[in-house]
């Protein structure tokens with residue numbers, strides 16, 4: 001008879017490990033969940049920007065939002081401001097909301113495209129509440145605010161916050177460094193991990209949350225890695241924290257430089273900064289120099305230097321081991337998707353939670369979906385690089401002409417030639433595609449035929465009304481800093 005899943009061992013206590021521990025212990029109360037982590041190894045110590053889906057994950061855990069914002073020193077995020085991506089001077093915001101309104105059979109971008117041609121339309125972002133609120137530094141939550149938002153947070157504090165929840169749910173924490181992994185001779189399944197203090201922890205299922213070390217999924221099971229660095233040439237990052245100067249803005253800054261980009265993320269108590277770059281085009285010391293010269297406020301941390309290979313494990317679930325977080329792969333944080341991908345794998349695991357350790361069908365389904373999710377994010381991130389018009393450095397000249405995944409090439413061509421755009425089932429980014437494509441100058445050559453059915457005067461009135469309604473809505477909101485102060489004082 002096949003072995004029932006009664007115990008789960010998570011190795012690694014970073015954001016991934018504690019997210020998994022908190023969620024799985026909440027849903028499967030009969031499961032014995034153990035988490036092993038090593039204080040001496042520590043966590044990666046970065047990961048501050050999120051996307052709106054984190055709200056749903058927190059709701060699943062029954063987390064009180066105000067409590068969470070307080071504990072993680074979070075601020076609110078309406079989108080990402082991309083600076084210097086299309087050309088060194090140009091900037092646009094990818095906001096988390098819808099732009100305009102679809103009419104008849106056609107998406108709003110078709111009406112905007114015709115309005116633009118006739119000189120009737122304002123910039124695409126003028127029709128998106130989140131973009132306008134971000135630009136005006138305004139924010140509010142509540143039924144009247146109508147804003148879709150995410151958070152900037154201290155990921156280490158988030159992990160610790162989830163740890164309290166997980167331990168309350170009965171998760172057992174074992175401190176120690178895993179020095180040995182034992183496998184079943186026949187199946188290859190992992191049987192137990194042994195810590196440097198001699199203690200052995202077994203489990204029916206294992207979750208590898210050991211970060212870039214990928215101790216179980218790769219070092220033990222040798223799952224293999226799909227290297228995507230030919231599509232995303234950046235391979236290094238340096239993170240640095242500074243004091244917060246000025247009020248926190250409700251958006252992330254992603255500022256392009258000559259060989260990559262850098263981020264600025266405001267939290268309540270500090271600012272997270274970092275640089276992502278390609279070591280082929282920028283030496284490490286120059287990258288650090290560039291970062292040091294661009295940060296504002298006094299330094300509050302030493303530079304955290306990180307090397308990575310963009311890509312993902314060939315299987316995210318291999319044998320009886322599921323990889324989460326950095327152990328599962330890495331895509332640079334341009335669209336703040338890593339924590340989201342952790343959450344997605346956890347939710348998939350919950351949906352496909354196997355009755356027994358022998359569960360090839362569940363495993364295959366999980367891997368198929370995880371693979372699609374990773375590739376969708378890959379396409380979206382590559383898009384930002386490929387759409388550059390910059391030719392002021394060898395790095396950007398490379399990006400302008402580099403090959404891209406076929407799926408992305410098809411999407412870009414279809415949008416440019418026809419203005420049409422189709423999503424696969426369950427895709428994460430929807431309106432975001434239009435904002436980034438148009439924001440970076442990929443304007444369709446034509447628009448949907450139905451748009452010509454609308455008289456010009458009606459089109460003008462419609463565009464004016466949409467823009468005015470966004471502006472009058474935003475005008476009623478408090479500043480982000482005012483809102484945050486009020487929100488935290490309750």
Ligand SMILES: Cc1cc2nc3c(=O)[nH]c(=O)nc-3n(C[C@H](O)[C@H](O)[C@H](O)COP(=O)(O)OP(=O)(O)OC[C@H]3O[C@@H](n4cnc5c(N)ncnc54)[C@H](O)[C@@H]3O)c2cc1C
Nearest residue numbers: 012013014016043044047049178210211325326333338339
């Ligand atoms: C430069 C950079 C910027 C990023 N920015 C963002 C962002 O803005 N938004 C976002 O969503 N994500 C971001 N990420 C990704 C995000 O940081 C990670 O997805 C997230 O922190 C999860 O990390 P983790 O838990 O997988 O790994 P880690 O935090 O590295 O945790 C690994 C854990 O495994 C343990 N461990 C390792 N080896 C052993 C062993 N032998 N025995 C016992 N324990 C062991 C460690 O002690 C630790 O507890 C960024 C990543 C990088 C590199």
